């Protein structure tokens with residue numbers, strides 16, 4: 001059984017990508033799982049966390065990124081040679097079983113998407129409202145991209161962009177679970193609640209297909225806040241507001257080794273396995289597997 005997980009937070013810079021790539025690496029290296037990372041952010045941070053910019057440039061010139069697959073869904077009338085499997089890079093970071101579907105700095109063009117869907121909604125066969133055509137597209141986009149390769153993996157991890165764009169919504173619909181990295185700050189908690197409301201709305205829209213669940217909130221802590229009175233008050237509030245099952249016990253410390261790892265295009269758990277940050281990611285991976293069991 002393949003588990004599809006998305007890492008989501010409408011805020012940027014909260015640690016989504018760092019969490020995705022380190023979890024993925026631990027699942028492959030320590031638990032011998034077959035894992036695919038899909039980069040859905042045009043900032044391509046997940047891609048550049050596991051391959052070099054030179055390698056990314058080569059793939060992009062050959063049109064071997066997720067953009068090709070998105071365009072294939074948007075404009076199905078153009079004949080294409082390649083499938084999802086052709087876009088996947090296998091054995092990244094020299095780890096067999098660790099695969100990447102590279103992201104792109106230009107994922108899709110909003111005008112082209114809207115135009116294609118508008119034309120489709122006018123087709124006699126469709127004969128439906130534009131909103132229904134749009135919803136059908138949103139519902140199928142990511143699902144149709146992962147469907148052909150789904151069975152090859154134990155875990156598919158999708159790294160979403162900040163905000164709440166088309167690809168994030170489509171990834172949510174295609175996922176079994178979502179992970180929510182957050183900083184323990186009051187506004188961050190408001191953000192979590194807003195996101196949950198939006199996901200509930202998506203569920204209502206696409207029921208009964210959508211069985212998506214929050215696997216847990218992962219707190220990325222700032223070391224300087226530890227043992228601080230204000231910080232403790234915030235943590236207290238979190239414990240009141242959320243069901244313990246919604247929170248991961250393991251928190252990730254701010255660790256310069258984690259930030260520095262991107263310079264070598266390898267996640268921290270490979271680059272500096274003994275650092276506090278890396279150890280926390282490994283522990284978190286164990287907790288994630290327990291939660292899934």
Ligand SMILES: Nc1ncnc2c1ncn2[C@@H]1O[C@H](COP(=O)(O)OP(=O)(O)O)[C@@H](O)[C@H]1O
Pocket residue numbers: 011012013014015016017018019045162220252253254255256257258259260262277
């Ligand atoms: N535990 C951590 N310790 C130190 N730096 C971190 C940690 N987690 C993330 N960072 C750094 O914070 C920045 C934002 O993280 P990132 O994972 O890219 O966030 P997001 O994907 O949510 O935008 C990056 O520079 C990253 O290296």
Ligand SMILES: [Mg+2]
Pocket residue numbers: 016017018041045046159160161
């Ligand atoms: Mg990111």
